[in-house]
Amino acid sequence: MLKALAEDIIEQIRKADFPSIVMPSRTTDNIYFDKKLRQYVLGEKVVRRTARNVTHLKPLTQLIWAGYIASTLLRENKTSTLRDVFYMAEGEGLSFEDQPESDRIITELESVIKHPREDFNIFPEERSAMFGNLEVEYTVPGYEGRRLNFTMNPDGIVIGPAVATSEFVDTDADKVIVIEKGAMFTRFVEEKAWKRYNALLIYTAGQAPRATRTLIRRLNVELKLPVYLFADADPWGLHICQVIISGSANAAHIPELVTPTAKWAGVYASDIVKYDLPSTKLNEQDIKRLQEIEKDPRYQSEPWKTEIKKFFEIKKKAEQEAFSRYGLSFIVDKYLKTRLEELEG
Amino acid sequence: MLSVECASCPEGSHHPKYQVEVLRQLAETFREISPADFFYRNRDVAGFSNPSRAVYSTVRELVENSLDACETRGILPDIFIKISSLQGTSEVSQVLKVLVSDNGSGIPPQYVPQAFGQVLFGSKYVLRQMRGTFGLGGKMAYLYGQITTNTPLRIVTSTGSKVYEFSLMIDIQRNRPKIVYQKELRRLKKWRGTLVEFSIEGDYYRASPKIVEYLRQTAMVAPYANITFIDIEGRLIRFTRATNLMPKSPKETLPHPHGIDVENLQRIIELSKERNMQQFLTKNFHRVGKATAKLFLNEVKIDPRKDPRKLSHEEIVGLARALRSFEGFLPPDASCLSPLGESLLEAGIRKELQPEFVAVESRRPSAYSGHPFIVEVGIAYGGKVQQGGASLYRFANRIPLLYDESSDVSWKVVNQLMNWKRYNVDLAVAPLAIIVHICSTKIPYKTVGKEYVADRPEIEREIMNAMRDVARRLSLFLSKRLSYEREKRRFDVFERYLPKMAKYAASTVGLKNAPSVKPLLVKASKLSTEMVEGGKEKEVLEGSVAS
Numbered sequence: 001m002l003k004a005l006a007e008d009i010i011e012q013i014r015k016a017d018f019p020s021i022v023m024p025s026r027t028t029d030n031i032y033f034d035k036k037l038r039q040y041v042l043g044e045k046v047v048r049r050t051a052r053n054v055t056h057l058k059p060l061t062q063l064i065w066a067g068y069i070a071s072t073l074l075r076e077n078k079t080s081t082l083r084d085v086f087y088m089a090e091g092e093g094l095s096f097e098d099q100p101e102s103d104r105i106i107t108e109l110e111s112v113i114k115h116p117r118e119d120f121n122i123f124p125e126e127r128s129a130m131f132g133n134l135e136v137e138y139t140v141p142g143y144e145g146r147r148l149n150f151t152m153n154p155d156g157i158v159i160g161p162a163v164a165t166s167e168f169v170d171t172d173a174d175k176v177i178v179i180e181k182g183a184m185f186t187r188f189v190e191e192k193a194w195k196r197y198n199a200l201l202i203y204t205a206g207q208a209p210r211a212t213r214t215l216i217r218r219l220n221v222e223l224k225l226p227v228y229l230f231a232d233a234d235p236w237g238l239h240i241c242q243v244i245i246s247g248s249a250n251a252a253h254i255p256e257l258v259t260p261t262a263k264w265a266g267v268y269a270s271d272i273v274k275y276d277l278p279s280t281k282l283n284e285q286d287i288k289r290l291q292e293i294e295k296d297p298r299y300q301s302e303p304w305k306t307e308i309k310k311f312f313e314i315k316k317k318a319e320q321e322a323f324s325r326y327g328l329s330f331i332v333d334k335y336l337k338t339r340l341e342e343l344e345g
Numbered sequence: 346m347l348s349v350e351c352a353s354c355p356e357g358s359h360h361p362k363y364q365v366e367v368l369r370q371l372a373e374t375f376r377e378i379s380p381a382d383f384f385y386r387n388r389d390v391a392g393f394s395n396p397s398r399a400v401y402s403t404v405r406e407l408v409e410n411s412l413d414a415c416e417t418r419g420i421l422p423d424i425f426i427k428i429s430s431l432q433g434t435s436e437v438s439q440v441l442k443v444l445v446s447d448n449g450s451g452i453p454p455q456y457v458p459q460a461f462g463q464v465l466f467g468s469k470y471v472l473r474q475m476r477g478t479f480g481l482g483g484k485m486a487y488l489y490g491q492i493t494t495n496t497p498l499r500i501v502t503s504t505g506s507k508v509y510e511f512s513l514m515i516d517i518q519r520n521r522p523k524i525v526y527q528k529e530l531r532r533l534k535k536w537r538g539t540l541v542e543f544s545i546e547g548d549y550y551r552a553s554p555k556i557v558e559y560l561r562q563t564a565m566v567a568p569y570a571n572i573t574f575i576d577i578e579g580r581l582i583r584f585t586r587a588t589n590l591m592p593k594s595p596k597e598t599l600p601h602p603h604g605i606d607v608e609n610l611q612r613i614i615e616l617s618k619e620r621n622m623q624q625f626l627t628k629n630f631h632r633v634g635k636a637t638a639k640l641f642l643n644e645v646k647i648d649p650r651k652d653p654r655k656l657s658h659e660e661i662v663g664l665a666r667a668l669r670s671f672e673g674f675l676p677p678d679a680s681c682l683s684p685l686g687e688s689l690l691e692a693g694i695r696k697e698l699q700p701e702f703v704a705v706e707s708r709r710p711s712a713y714s715g716h717p718f719i720v721e722v723g724i725a726y727g728g729k730v731q732q733g734g735a736s737l738y739r740f741a742n743r744i745p746l747l748y749d750e751s752s753d754v755s756w757k758v759v760n761q762l763m764n765w766k767r768y769n770v771d772l773a774v775a776p777l778a779i780i781v782h783i784c785s786t787k788i789p790y791k792t793v794g795k796e797y798v799a800d801r802p803e804i805e806r807e808i809m810n811a812m813r814d815v816a817r818r819l820s821l822f823l824s825k826r827l828s829y830e831r832e833k834r835r836f837d838v839f840e841r842y843l844p845k846m847a848k849y850a851a852s853t854v855g856l857k858n859a860p861s862v863k864p865l866l867v868k869a870s871k872l873s874t875e876m877v878e879g880g881k882e883k884e885v886l887e888g889s890v891a892s
Binding site for chain 2: 002016
């Protein structure tokens with residue numbers, strides 16, 4: 001695909017035509033929520049980037065350059081990060097204004113060649129990690145055949161390109177528990193939640209990176225493991241869970257990033273009341289965000305609708321750590337137990 | 346009568362309503378003391394108020410006399426000025442030797458003593474646009490020199506044949522020249538012109554920036570002159586002639602009745618030889634013919650046969666008023682004026698300011714209160730014009746006005762009346778110079794200092810119109826340049842990115858030689874701006890959709 005793109009450009013230059021490329025439009029009016037797939041998809045609209053237009057020249061050149069970088073990475077079996085891309089461009093006189101701009105060019109390259117960037121070895125900075133009894137076999141060059149068990153490091157093992165592309169070999173886990181925050185992830189490991197609940201624990205560090213989302217989907221689809229999602233009881237926590245379930249508009253051009261059967265397991269607004277959790281008032285931004293997601297098609301089901309209403313009612317939010325008022329083990333011993341029973345029941 | 350008005354007020358104040366009264370007092374003063382004595386006592390009024398101003402005024406008056414001496418005869422001026430220090434006295438004041446020479450008409454030897462040593466010599470009631478007024482300023486300088494150093498004035502002059510040297514002093518009390526010596530010089534080569542040399546006490550160091558600025562601005566409106574200045578340190582500053590064209594010499598004109606006051610009228614009556622009113626009017630006033638005179642005299646009920654010298658004081662006052670207000674007189678014609686003209690003004694601006702763009706506008710003659718005037722405005726932009734806001738250069742009868750800028754009518758037009766935004770000019774930052782030249786037989790200065798022009802509505806309107814005109818042309822130039830720069834910037838983008846695009850595409854498929862983008866660059870240079878910039882893609886940034 002990368003070669004086809006380059007050849008197309010060369011051909012146009014040879015014919016003394018201003019090179020142009022066509023890609024799916026990623027404007028708001030071309031992003032639809034596909035209810036069947038339970039994720040965002042791009043519509044039929046396309047945009048044309050043409051060298052005839054001065055304002056397109058630089059981004060188009062950056063796109064062709066990104067294609068060249070991707071082809072080099074693939075040829076040399078190397079990986080790179082979005083941050084690298086940003087800095088590499090500076091050396092070529094193609095500087096990006098900021099990181100989001102260089103990320104955007106990579107996103108465009110994805111939508112032009114219709115492959116996620118992971119396929120051409122460009123990854124985000126990784127912070128996400130996993131812990132639990134899962135054995136994988138690497139497929140990355142130089143590590144082929146080597147195996148790794150995710151109980152080997154009590155800090156958890158980073159989910160990077162090597163892990164994301166590894167083959168699942170063996171597991172006795174029967175579920176996946178996804179946690180937003182590092183401290184809570186450590187608590188779950190220390191309290192042996194993975195053993196007691198037979199679970200693989202994944203820490204997302206805020207919004208889950210795409211490699212992590214891909215891994216969660218693979219665990220769900222390939223190993224048929226149910227997925228439970230824990231985040232703070234605020235609109236931002238809700239959305240971290242929702243993106244894992246239904247994907248983001250940002251990645252509407254990338255299929256197979258979503259896990260539609262994953263379940264939001266807390267913390268609910270109703271939990272704040274039920275457990276009398278220490279809480280703080282929702283601020284203006286929280287309220288605004290809550291109003292936005294109330295109208296979002298991804299939130300038009302239960303328990304989202306009821307819980308969003310509850311948030312508006314109590315006007316409060318709470319962090320996962322709030323359960324610590326009942327002792328450090330309460331969240332694993334009592335709360336998790338109860339919630340999993342409810343959801344599995 | 347400018348010189349009298351000049352002396353009527355202390356410097357820095359103005360009160361025209363008292364003018365008549367002051368004039369009367371003044372007339373009496375003249376009877377009691379000599380004019381030289383009067384000016385000695387009132388030296389502040391002519392710009393000799395302090396040691397630095399005195400030096401500046403001296404240079405200015407002498408240079409103006411020299412330029413006038415050349416221009417009235419159509420001679421391309423070569424002016425030489427040298428200031429040297431005789432004694433390095435105190436810090437604020439030195440004894441200076443000032444030498445100014447020109448290649449002008451020269452002065453016949455019999456007139457030299459009076460011309461240099463007697464104040465108000467040769468005042469004639471004819472009007473013509475000149476720099477100096479009745480040569481008073483120059484005499485003021487000699488007088489000041491004599492007062493401060495008590496040394497004689499040396500004059501060397503020739504009208505083209507014999508060369509004479511004079512050494513003079515002024516008998517201040519009697520207003521008479523005192524000849525120290527007088528001799529004919531052996532002529533080494535053919536020479537014509539006048540050289541004046543005398544001593545003066547003053548503060549050169551504080552005056553020097555103003556002097557240089559004065560000479561620079563003079564050179565701007567006299568691009569046909571060579572001006573050479575050797576300063577006290579021996580440094581040479583030279584303003585070189587840029588054109589051999591000179592403005593046409595103004596004609597002498599009689600005063601227009603609309604500009605007459607009582608004092609004027611009395612003096613004209615005293616000097617006239619006519620013995621009846623009708624002839625008196627037609628022979629002594631501008632634009633008054635037989636028919637007009639009859640009509641006027643009939644209107645004011647004065648017998649055309651009456652002897653003007655028999656008019657009573659009351660009758661003279663009434664006549665002056667009637668002359669000023671009668672609407673039957675034709676407006677003054679401008680043949681007595683000598684505007685620079687657009688090409689000379691432009692040449693001067695280009696020479697001294699070296700701008701990227703110049704526009705000049707010479708308005709048609711107009712008149713206020715019986716005084717004809719012409720306004721000329723130039724605008725200079727970019728190039729070597731000083732950055733960081735507009736500079737205003739004001740000229741009156743080709744004299745640069747350097748003081749009290751913010752009280753001048755031109756300043757008001759530039760800073761208060763003009764809407765520069767309309768012309769895409771930001772006055773605070775633009776590399777802009779605005780040149781306003783007003784020429785008139787009588788410049789309406791606000792004060793005796795003669796440094797700023799009053800905001801007469803007629804003059805203000807003319808300046809405004811001229812300035813709008815040049816501003817419009819500047820605006821056109823700016824928008825053209827802007828679109829040129831836009832084109833250039835646009836093409837730069839093609840030049841920058843197309844080769845890169847070709848290179849990376851080639852590298853991606855392992856091609857050694859990138860395809861040539863030359864044909865595309867040729868095409869790009871032909872694309873019109875609209876075609877290229879139209880239809881901007883509406884791209885939504887990441888994150889503006891629900892994330």
